[in-house]
Amino acid sequence: MTGVFSDLVGQDEAVDVLRRAAESAARIVAGTATGNGAMTHAWIFTGPPGSGRSVAARAFAAALQCERDGAGCGECHGCHTVLGRTHADVRFVVPEGLSIGVGEMRALVLRASSAPSGGRWQAVVVEDADRLTEQAGNALLKAIEEPPPRTVFLLCTPSTHPDDISVTIRSRCRVVPLRQPPAEAVAEVLTRRDGIAPDVAAWAAAAAQGHVGRAKRLARDGDARTRREAVLAVPRRLTGIGACFDAASALIEAAEAEAAAAVAETDASEKASLEQALGAGGTGRGAAGAMRGAAGQIKDLERRQRSRATRSQRDALDRALVDLAGFYRDVLVTKLRAPVPVVHSDAKQMSAAAAERWTPESTLRRLEAVLACREAIDLNVKPRIAVEAMMVTLWEG
Incomplete structure (x- = not known):
């Protein structure tokens, strides 16, 4: 496949x-x-x-902006800028925190209502539409019900279940499973792409169980492989109730450390840029007063950074739970x-030894405990409480 x-x-x-739709979109632009x-x-x-x-x-948005054949050649300026997230008519909504707020969505809808500067399409890509707040969903719904000419909304969700996307939004969209x-x-x-x-x-x-991003991380990142090995060693560590709580703490702390490392550079860069914009380090008259008056903006940035760190911690923990579920x-x-x-071929001896000791029923209960933990965290149960409860069930079987 090319393009x-x-x-x-x-x-x-x-x-x-998507190719047929992009070709149809090109004909709409051409008036044919x-x-x-x-x-x-x-x-x-x-x-x-x-x-x-x-x-x-993202690929569909690029195909809509393709300047060569309207099907996403992958070589023209339109394709390259969309794939690089720099195209003026394509806006990406990527939640840094736990949700996408109504203010952000209203601003994007307003900007998307203008005519495309390149003469083709305005596209709004919401990468985690299941994180829209109710108010943000309502703002998006109004735009979808009365779409501006040549504006396209591309929403990404795990499913069309009402917990992921509202029924009214779903009814007005075409679904690509x-x-x-x-x-x-x-x-x-x-x-082919990464030379691995x-x-x-x-x-x-x-x-990685078919997850492209996770597979790339495992192939290239030694720290990611070390974390995975630690997760796969959890079943052997569960020798008593105390060991369950120790294992839970280790899993939580590893996720926190991974998340902190992932956001540290971005956080520092954002804070430095904001402080510079607000006049930090200035020696002129009023510089100190300007920084005092900017305290609210700095606090708002720190609040958003904490929300992003929480999201990053939960994502890191979820990756560990997926690996653990694969073991069971x-x-x-x-x-x-x-x-x-088997999923974890390098842990084949461990899973075979466990298979000799456990019944199918107890193994299934353990697997269900891991999946229940993922769901509980997704429903905003405190991660430590959810993981501790899971560990006890894994030990008891």
Whole structure:
């Protein structure tokens, strides 16, 4: 596969739909539309984590701005600037905190109501539309109900369940379902695009359970591999109630450390830029007073940074829980002699040993405990409480 859709792994049906829509959009711009209905003003991309929801939305936005053939050549200025997130007519909404607020959404809708500067399409890409607050969702709904000419809304959500996206927004959008890509397809793109050795790419793709971003991280980041190994060692550490709480603390602290490292550079850069804009370090008359008056803006930045850190911690913890769920899935597969490969091939001996000790029922209870922990954290249960409860269940079986 070539062009802007080349990184959308294992999604041939979705790519076909999006190519036809982009071609239809090009005809609308050229004034030669046939009215076949392939193009519409609002889309929802759904699928499990790692399926490529945001990749698909970004690629489609690039195809809409393609200056060569209208199908996303991947080589023209329009395609390059969208993929690089610098195109003037494409706006990306990526929540840094736990939610997307109404103020941010209203501002984006207002900007998207203007005519496209490049003469093609205005596109708003909401990468985590399931994090819209109710008020933000209502602001978006009004825009979708009365869309400006040649403005397209591209929403990414795990599913079309009302918990992820409102029924009224769903009813006004065309849905593009994506599936978890097979490990073989993920390995191929890691080798082709990122130059990763085939054997390493195959291992990382399997260990990441088809998640392209996670597979790339495992293949290239030694710290990520170390964290994964620590997670896979959790079942062996659960020898008593005290060990359960120790393991929970270790998991939480590892997620906090990973998140802190991930946001530290961005936080420092943002604060330095704001302080410079507000006159920090100035020696002229009124410089000190200006900084005192800017305290509110600095506090607002710090609040947003704390929210981003919380989101980053939860994302890091969720990655660990996905790895842990994969281990218990491997135990169940081994116990039942299922004709499918294990996820964690490098922990095959551990999962085989556990399969000899545990019954299928107790293994399933453990797997369900990990999945319940993920859901509880998603519902804003304190992560430490959710993880401690999970650890006790994993120990008891």
